[in-house]
Amino acid sequence: MAVYFPRMSVPHPEVVSLLEKQLTHEFHAAQAYTALGYWCDVQHWSGYSQFFHKQAAEERTHAARILQHLADRDVVPQIGALAAPKKDYEDLEQCAQAAYDLERNNTRGIHEAYAVALKHGDFPAQVLLHWFISEQVEEEAWSDKLVAKTKRAACAGALLYLDRHLEKELSGTGGGGE
Numbered sequence: 001m002a003v004y005f006p007r008m009s010v011p012h013p014e015v016v017s018l019l020e021k022q023l024t025h026e027f028h029a030a031q032a033y034t035a036l037g038y039w040c041d042v043q044h045w046s047g048y049s050q051f052f053h054k055q056a057a058e059e060r061t062h063a064a065r066i067l068q069h070l071a072d073r074d075v076v077p078q079i080g081a082l083a084a085p086k087k088d089y090e091d092l093e094q095c096a097q098a099a100y101d102l103e104r105n106n107t108r109g110i111h112e113a114y115a116v117a118l119k120h121g122d123f124p125a126q127v128l129l130h131w132f133i134s135e136q137v138e139e140e141a142w143s144d145k146l147v148a149k150t151k152r153a154a155c156a157g158a159l160l161y162l163d164r165h166l167e168k169e170l171s172g173t174g175g176g177g178e
């Protein structure tokens, strides 16, 4: 018979549920960025493609942070079902907008989870989420720039330049999506 030792740090079920929702969001973002990466690959926008694939890898590490946090607190995490990501895009502007929307959705989820961690006085979850809160400031900054710069690159030549130097163009306050 399995013996269960409850610990002080076991999170409230409401906190668990919001953290599980958020880690599922992070996996969804990873899938969505992977799809964006391949759309750009097929359209030969290799800078955008690389950038989105890099974001996909980062989103998986974000999910892993929350999974490990729950496991460390004796919770076997429930990973939610993932909806198929959008496959077809009109142009790079739509891709940039999709990234922008993904990031804003993610921020919303993180803030919701943080509010619940505060409500239940869950200090460990608050500390975990502090990292995510500041991460989202960076994510929103680069996705803002991505939309603005993609829109501004109205002619093919400007887009080619942006594609080649995307990481550099998005770095600065956004750190190029670190």
Ligand SMILES: [Fe+2]
Pocket: 026, 029, 058, 059, 062, 106
């Ligand atoms: Fe994330």
Ligand SMILES: [Fe+2]
Pocket: 029, 059, 103, 106, 139
């Ligand atoms: Fe992100």
